[in-house]
Amino acid sequence: MPALIEIERLTKRFGAFTAVDDVSFSVARGEVVGFLGPNGAGKSTTMKMLAGFVTPSAGTARLCGEDVLERPVAAKRHLGFLPEGAPTYPEMTVAGFLGFVARVRGFGGAALRERVAHAMRLTTLEGVRLQPIETLSKGFKRRVGLAQALLHDPPVLVLDEPTDGLDPNQKREVRALIAAMAPEKAIVISTHLLEEVEAVCTRAIIIARGRVVADETPAQLAARGPDLDTVFRDLTLPAAVAADPGAAPGTVTEPA
Known part of the structure; x- marks a missing residue:
């Protein structure tokens, strides 16, 4: 089945700093992908590039075959985007x-x-x-x-923390809604909640320091540890320590 979301070697630099570094993945219809990472890992920047709100320094993204750079209006017709803060x-x-x-x-x-x-x-x-x-x-x-x-029943949904600020009952309602829509859509969800990944996601992609470090099933992710802090530490500690032995595990300073 062709992918509805295609991200190829997406990169974003802010001056000398690289916030997103050569990220590639695709999402097919029926998939709900949890997009995870420590604060400042590059999640929101990646999602904004996918949605056409931030111009990449290199690489591209396509929604239902439409390039978000070459055909932005056509691409956005296929997209429902919930940004951070939902302005x-x-x-x-x-x-x-x-x-x-x-x-x-x-x-x-x-x-x-x-x-x-x-x-x-x-x-x-x-x-x-x-x-x-x-x-x-x-x-x-x-x-x-x-x-x-x-509102426009798009085939692609990109949702940044969709249950942020909701009470437990409301979270269950939103997760049930996402699960009900999933068979007909390609969905990417940024979240810090392991329970959300287990509840609604079919895949989990983890990004750290701007690069994809894992692409797993929710079961594989849960097997790494009881919470996402443990998972992030497990995946990011070796590189962080190698770069700076005095750094705290998972410590990052780049913008989201």
Whole structure:
């Protein structure tokens, strides 16, 4: 089955510092990939390049065969992106913001109303549909960000910490939603939660110091240790110690 996400030798440099270094992987329809790494490992930079928000220094990425550099608009039509922090227009109501996103995506009339209503149902936002976003809790704001990513039913989802700020029940609901959508989509999830990888992911890709250091099943990842701190230390300690014997395990200083 052809991959819906293709990343080839993606690299991003900020001056003399290399934040993402020659990263390659692909994601097929039906796969949910957990994208993991210590703080500052290059996760968010990789996801922003995949989404077309950051221009790579080298390499490329394709969404459903469309190159994000050569055909950015066509590529983004296939993408639902939940960035870190899920920026919105805080003075808008939930329904108003989602309606704005739907219009940007090219919907109007009855189709727009149905897309907005469906996105709110999926993310359980009907009860706050007329509230200004700035009045919502962190968890509800995160759900608004998820709703805008799902609104146009894209075949590719790139989700940066989708359950951040949610309570345990809300986390279960979002994970169940991701699992239900997974057979028809290619999904990449950035997360710090091993339980999330075990719950919804079919693969786990681990990045450290800008390079992929592991591509495993959730079972293989869990076998490395009881939590991700242990896993990161196991995977990054030898290189870190070799580079700087006085460095703490997994210590990194580069931007995300």
